[in-house]
Amino acid sequence: MDDRVIVRICSKILTPFIMIFALYVQFHGDYSPGGGFQAGVIFAAAFILYALVYGLARALRVLPPVVPYICGALGLFIFAGTGFVTMALGGNYLDYDVLAHDPSHGQHYGILAIEFGVLVTVFGVMVGLFYAFAGRRRS
Amino acid sequence: MITVVDITLLIMLAVTAVAVVRVRNLFGATMLMAIYSVLTAGLFVTMDAMDVAFTEAAVGAGISTILMLGTLALVGSEEAAPRHRPIVPLFVTVVTGAILIYGSLDMPAFGNPDNPAHQHVAPYYLEESYDEVGIPNIVTVVLGSYRGFDTMGEVAVVFTALVGVLLILARGRSDQHRTVDLHPSAFEADTGTPASREELDAEGREGETDHG
Numbered sequence: 001m002d003d004r005v006i007v008r009i010c011s012k013i014l015t016p017f018i019m020i021f022a023l024y025v026q027f028h029g030d031y032s033p034g035g036g037f038q039a040g041v042i043f044a045a046a047f048i049l050y051a052l053v054y055g056l057a058r059a060l061r062v063l064p065p066v067v068p069y070i071c072g073a074l075g076l077f078i079f080a081g082t083g084f085v086t087m088a089l090g091g092n093y094l095d096y097d098v099l100a101h102d103p104s105h106g107q108h109y110g111i112l113a114i115e116f117g118v119l120v121t122v123f124g125v126m127v128g129l130f131y132a133f134a135g136r137r138r139s
Numbered sequence: 140m141i142t143v144v145d146i147t148l149l150i151m152l153a154v155t156a157v158a159v160v161r162v163r164n165l166f167g168a169t170m171l172m173a174i175y176s177v178l179t180a181g182l183f184v185t186m187d188a189m190d191v192a193f194t195e196a197a198v199g200a201g202i203s204t205i206l207m208l209g210t211l212a213l214v215g216s217e218e219a220a221p222r223h224r225p226i227v228p229l230f231v232t233v234v235t236g237a238i239l240i241y242g243s244l245d246m247p248a249f250g251n252p253d254n255p256a257h258q259h260v261a262p263y264y265l266e267e268s269y270d271e272v273g274i275p276n277i278v279t280v281v282l283g284s285y286r287g288f289d290t291m292g293e294v295a296v297v298f299t300a301l302v303g304v305l306l307i308l309a310r311g312r313s314d315q316h317r318t319v320d321l322h323p324s325a326f327e328a329d330t331g332t333p334a335s336r337e338e339l340d341a342e343g344r345e346g347e348t349d350h351g
Contacts, residue, residue: 025193030274033189035282041197048205072301079291094287104273111274111283114290121294125301126202132308133209 011053018046026119030108036115040122048130056134065131071124078117082110145185152178166216169207176200186249190278260285 026039051059083094091098096110155178159171176199183192247254268280282290 029279030276032276033193033278035190035279038190038193038197041194041202045197045201048202052205069301069305072298076291076294076298079294083287083291094291096284096287104271107272107280107284108274110287111272111279114283114287115279118290118294121298125297128301129206129304130202130209132304133206134212136213136308 008053011049015046015050018049019043022046026115027112029115030111036118037122039115040119041126043119043123044126044130047127051130051134056131060131063127065128065135068124068127068131071120072128073121073124075117075119075121075124078120079114082113082117086110141185145182148178148181148185152182163218163220164216165211165218166208168218169204169211172207173200173204176203 022039022042022045025034025042026036029035029039047059047063050062082096086095086098087093089098094110094114096107097103099106099109152175155171155175159168159175162168162171176195179199180192180196183189183195251257264277264281264285268277268285269275272280272284274280
């Protein structure tokens with residue numbers, strides 16, 4: 001726990017904006033720079049900032065380590081699963097045209113789905129890596 | 140104007156790189172590495188590679204720095220004095236760098252539309268991607284749709300990185316987040332007394348006879 005008030009209050013104010021910005025980067029990635037990779041890192045940064053300022057113990061209560069571990073696998077599952085859904089609908093693997101009647105809409109849905117998978121995996125991996133490093137004691 | 144920005148950024152990049160090598164305090168070196176990443180991101184911006192710049196700033200300057208600091212908290216922030224003068228490594232580096240610069244002389248000019256890199260599939264993506272996919276950001280379209288399988292591989296690599304780090308660093312029950320101490324002294328304590336080793340050997344022999 002950091003006893004510097006300015007750092008604590010500022011990080012508390014900033015955290016929701018960092019998360020919203022990550023979601024903006026994620027869902028506006030179709031129109032502007034950004035996408036799942038960047039959004040995942042920014043979303044993870046919100047939790048890492050919390051852990052740095054308020055201490056690892058409190059961060060672990062907010063987000064138990066099992067959550068990022070599951071997220072890391074879940075995102076890849078969503079990505080690969082999208083490919084199997086397109087196969088089940090009669091297309092090639094990761095061929096999003098078949099996801100909707102209009103191929104252009106299908107591409108939209110497919111890219112949204114896989115970008116969400118990328119977001120979940122990158123978020124989980126970044127927080128998981130941070131926990132793994134920060135959780136070790138100095139001997 | 141853009142040339143001035145480029146030259147300024149590259150000079151600062153070179154100064155930062157030299158400073159990273161010279162600084163003996165690892166905390167300072169980590170911060171300089173972060174600055175190096177931000178400068179690199181700035182160079183990507185001048186090259187109009189916004190997505191790459193974004194990633195470099197977020198991952199290179201942000202997460203990498205945090206992980207480096209986490210490591211420094213474990214290993215201490217003072218670098219040990221080098222035991223020998225780095226003449227041979229310096230020679231190898233200078234020669235390699237000279238060869239690379241010599242090789243770059245044959246490369247086509249930056250941004251020339253006749254470059255081989257711009258003649259293959261790039262024109263197709265630029266002209267057809269909006270009609271085929273309907274998303275204005277071509278980088279997203281190439282990453283998600285045309286090269287979706289590649290991107291899935293990348294996600295798998297990121298996931299594998301987590302699995303690898305967890306296997307090495309955080310072995311144990313995840314709900315309590317128990318970690319294993321890899322310091323040599325911990326190993327000495329863990330190997331146990333000779334008596335327990337003999338017991339282990341005995342168990343091993345019993346296991347063998349069972350199989351036999």
